[in-house]
Amino acid sequence: MLTWLTRDSLTFPPLEKALHDPNGLLAAGGDLSAERLVRAYRHGCFPxxxxxxxxxxxxxxxxxxxxxDELHVSRSLAKLMRQGRYQVSFDSDFRAVIDACAAPRDYADGTWITDNMRDAYCQLHQRGIAHSVEVRQDGELVGGLYGLAMGQLFFGESMFSRADNASKVGFVTLVEHLRTAGFVLIDCQMPTNHLHSLGARAISRARFAEYLRQHLDQPNSATWVS
Incomplete structure (x- = not known):
């Protein structure tokens, strides 16, 4: 039976209570307060x-x-990055990145990044929890992604691209930054060919929960330059 959350309780049901069909649906209701969102990611779920x-x-x-350490960079992508066609920054325009991620796409009807969700993640950004990656070409924003950094884990949320491989350049730059800073895992949530081409793979929910237990409260040395 699906658990319905109230606004008064921040407690999520055990991950094992998630439905098999649809795969992973754990709960419904509640709100998108910063406190609940942080609790959700620490628990192992996302809206x-x-x-x-x-x-x-x-x-x-x-x-x-x-x-x-399993990041895969193809020869063509490595060559593109060496050319310096794109310029990558962190946290220079979080709102622009999440707005671009929420924009309509040719291959999808609508968007799951609602106005309320955008506002909620912008609050997390103001608290230093959510971060963005901006990819620019000649000063124009052409790609990017955003997610949450907690402990030695990064929880990726969404990415967009308006130029060839722009989001991949941003993602690779982010992964290399996180690896240097001591991060051990990047949560990609759901499988896509785009992510698999970069080295993402599936692990069990139980193993993912173990990474949460071991690394959420461990320090990292990441710096996010505005």
Whole structure:
């Protein structure tokens, strides 16, 4: 039975209570307060829903992740990065990145990044928890991504690209930055061919939960330059 959350309680059900069909649906309801969002990621779930739906919380099994040491950079992508066609920054325009991620896409109907969700993650950014990667070409924003950094784990949320391989350049730059700073895992949530091409793979939900237990409260040395 699906658990319905109230605004008064920040407690999520055990991950093992998630439904098998649809895979990973754990709870519904609640709100998108900064406190609840942080609690959700620490617990191992994330919000994902459409406008007009209640807030839905997910913890799929298996979970798609990328270990920084397993990052795969193709020869063509490495060559592109050496050319310096794109300039990459961190946290220089979080709102622009999340707005671009929420924009309509040719291959999808609508967007799951609602106005309320954008506002909620901007609050997390103001608290130093959510971070963005900006990819620019000649000063124009052409790609990027955003997510949450907690302990030695980074929880990726969404990315966009308006130029060839721009989001990949941003992602690779981020992974290399996180690896240097002592991060051990990047949560990619759901599988895509785009992420698999970069080295992401599936692990069990139980193993993912173990990484949460071991690394959420461990220090990292990441710096996020505005």
């Amino acid at each position: 994902w829903y459409q406008d007009g739906q209640p807030i839905l919380w997910w913890s799929p099994d298996p979970r798609t992740v990328l270990f920084p």
